[in-house]
Amino acid sequence: MINLETPRKFRPLIGQAHSVAREVLRPIARKYDSDTHERPRELDFLAAILDGMSDSGVGEGAGAAGAGAGGGGGGSPRDGATDPAATRNGSNLSTALSIMEMCWGDVGLLLSIPGQGLGNSAIAAVATPEQLAQYGGRWAAMAITEPEAGSDSASIRTTAVRDGDEYVLNGEKIYVTAGERAELVVVWATLDRAVGRAAIKSFIVERSNPGMRLDRLEHKLGIRASDTAAFTLSDCRVPASALLGSPEVSSKTGFSGVMQTFDNTRPLVAAMAVGCAKACLDFTREALEEAGVEVDYDRPALSQSAAAATFLAMEAEYDAARLLTMQAAWMADNRRPNSVQASIAKAKAGRTGTDIAFGCIELCGAVGISETHLLEKWARDVKILDIFEGTQQIQLLIIARQLLGRTSAQLK
Numbered sequence: 350m351i352n353l354e355t356p357r358k359f360r361p362l363i364g365q366a367h368s369v370a371r372e373v374l375r376p377i378a379r380k381y382d383s384d385t386h387e388r389p390r391e392l393d394f395l396a397a398i399l400d401g402m403s404d405s406g407v408g409e410g411a412g413a414a415g416a417g418a419g420g421g422g423g424g425s426p427r428d429g430a431t432d433p434a435a436t437r438n439g440s441n442l443s444t445a446l447s448i449m450e451m452c453w454g455d456v457g458l459l460l461s462i463p464g465q466g467l468g469n470s471a472i473a474a475v476a477t478p479e480q481l482a483q484y485g486g487r488w489a490a491m492a493i494t495e496p497e498a499g500s501d502s503a504s505i506r507t508t509a510v511r512d513g514d515e516y517v518l519n520g521e522k523i524y525v526t527a528g529e530r531a532e533l534v535v536v537w538a539t540l541d542r543a544v545g546r547a548a549i550k551s552f553i554v555e556r557s558n559p560g561m562r563l564d565r566l567e568h569k570l571g572i573r574a575s576d577t578a579a580f581t582l583s584d585c586r587v588p589a590s591a592l593l594g595s596p597e598v599s600s601k602t603g604f605s606g607v608m609q610t611f612d613n614t615r616p617l618v619a620a621m622a623v624g625c626a627k628a629c630l631d632f633t634r635e636a637l638e639e640a641g642v643e644v645d646y647d648r649p650a651l652s653q654s655a656a657a658a659t660f661l662a663m664e665a666e667y668d669a670a671r672l673l674t675m676q677a678a679w680m681a682d683n684r685r686p687n688s689v690q691a692s693i694a695k696a697k698a699g700r701t702g703t704d705i706a707f708g709c710i711e712l713c714g715a716v717g718i719s720e721t722h723l724l725e726k727w728a729r730d731v732k733i734l735d736i737f738e739g740t741q742q743i744q745l746l747i748i749a750r751q752l753l754g755r756t757s758a759q760l761k
């Protein structure tokens with residue numbers, strides 16, 4: 350049975366993440382929004398602290414790298430549970446909860462913390478123990494998207510051809526978050542385009558690999574603190590051991606190996622949206638108080654002012670997004686198939702985050718779009734969370750396929 354309370358054992362972590370968000374991220378949020386492409390050096394120090402927190406066990410799952418397959422990273426029985434074989438609150442849930450707090454501080458900066466890339470989650474999700482030993486602890490970006498393959502990730506064209514003890518990669522990758530700054534890039538490529546999705550595998554490529562050329566960095570609406578890179582792979586050679594998971598091309602397990610990554614990363618992206626939405630709500634609650642608008646939790650919304658009723662409705666949506674996100678992460682910790690819940694959480698949080706940010710701007714009026722405050726920035730930042738790791742429409746499609754028992758060929 351799922352327990353909807355925040356686990357007691359994670360409260361110190363949540364408190365620390367909130368302090369970091371307030372004391373470290375918020376004060377530099379505007380600076381790196383304006384200075385696009387400048388590396389936030391302050392975060393190197395923060396990465397060292399997060400490493401220390403993880404080593405000590407306090408910060409298990411302090412950043413994106415903490416999430417793992419099946420609750421790796423030391424899940425423990427749920428608070429209050431007497432049966433040790435009962436449900437676990439592990440690193441997926443602790444990571445989601447700490448990401449919510451960090452994104453209350455700043456989403457773009459969270460994505461820029463060394464060692465906390467989405468590629469790290471991919472490695473944690475599908476790497477063998479040997480690969481974990483070799484690549485774990487290093488900063489990894491994730492490169493799936495190509496000029497001709499966005500939502501339809503099964504249609505990627507980047508190829509990987511076996512040559513002795515190496516694979517040779519060729520293709521183009523765009524929109525790679527942390528692609529310039531990370532040490533590693535997890536690249537999706539196909540072993541055989543004729544075979545289709547079963548032949549798609551992910552490969553770990555060192556950023557220093559001469560076969561991987563950085564083409565450009567994007568200028569964006571939001572999360573400007575985070576670098577977004579485009580690459581060309583030209584005869585890029587990687588050791589055969591850089592293929593993540595099994596090299597076997599099987600119609601049963603092939604694509605599921607790489608798709609498993611999304612079951613871990615989508616709840617984390619949902620958590621980012623939840624954190625950003627909370628920042629907007631907290632700001633707006635204070636603005637309403639200053640304006641003399643009382644939000645009364647003991648009276649029905651219809652008997653309160655329109656502003657208070659709107660705020661209450663947004664908070665209810667926020668709670669729903671937060672709980673769905675926790676559920677998806679908790680299921681990953683407990684080795685329960687969570688693809689549908691991961692997509693539900695991502696769809697709900699992505700849309701809710703955007704709706705809340707713009708709903709708060711409406712309530713706050715001119716203050717909402719002034720650069721004197723961060724609300725206008727959060728509204729710009731949150732939109733990407735409804736796009737990357739699968740857009741709103743794609744999440745709904747995935748949910749519909751699973752609920753209706755249709756394949757991707759039957760429902761597109």
Ligand SMILES: Cc1cc2nc3c(=O)[nH]c(=O)nc-3n(C[C@H](O)[C@H](O)[C@H](O)COP(=O)(O)OP(=O)(O)OC[C@H]3O[C@@H](n4cnc5c(N)ncnc54)[C@H](O)[C@@H]3O)c2cc1C
Nearest residue numbers: 491492493494499500524525526737738739740742743761
């Ligand atoms: C700032 C940023 C960072 C990113 N970071 C990464 C990263 O680190 N790694 C990575 O690999 N990618 C990354 N991406 C890419 C991102 O995942 C893609 O942009 C996303 O998957 C959508 O692909 P697309 O932009 O090609 O849009 P398209 O796939 O061309 O879609 C365009 C529109 O059509 C809709 N649509 C498409 N197909 C369907 C359908 N079948 N039914 C209904 N509607 C549909 C989509 O929802 C969308 O609204 C990033 C993108 C941005 C902007």
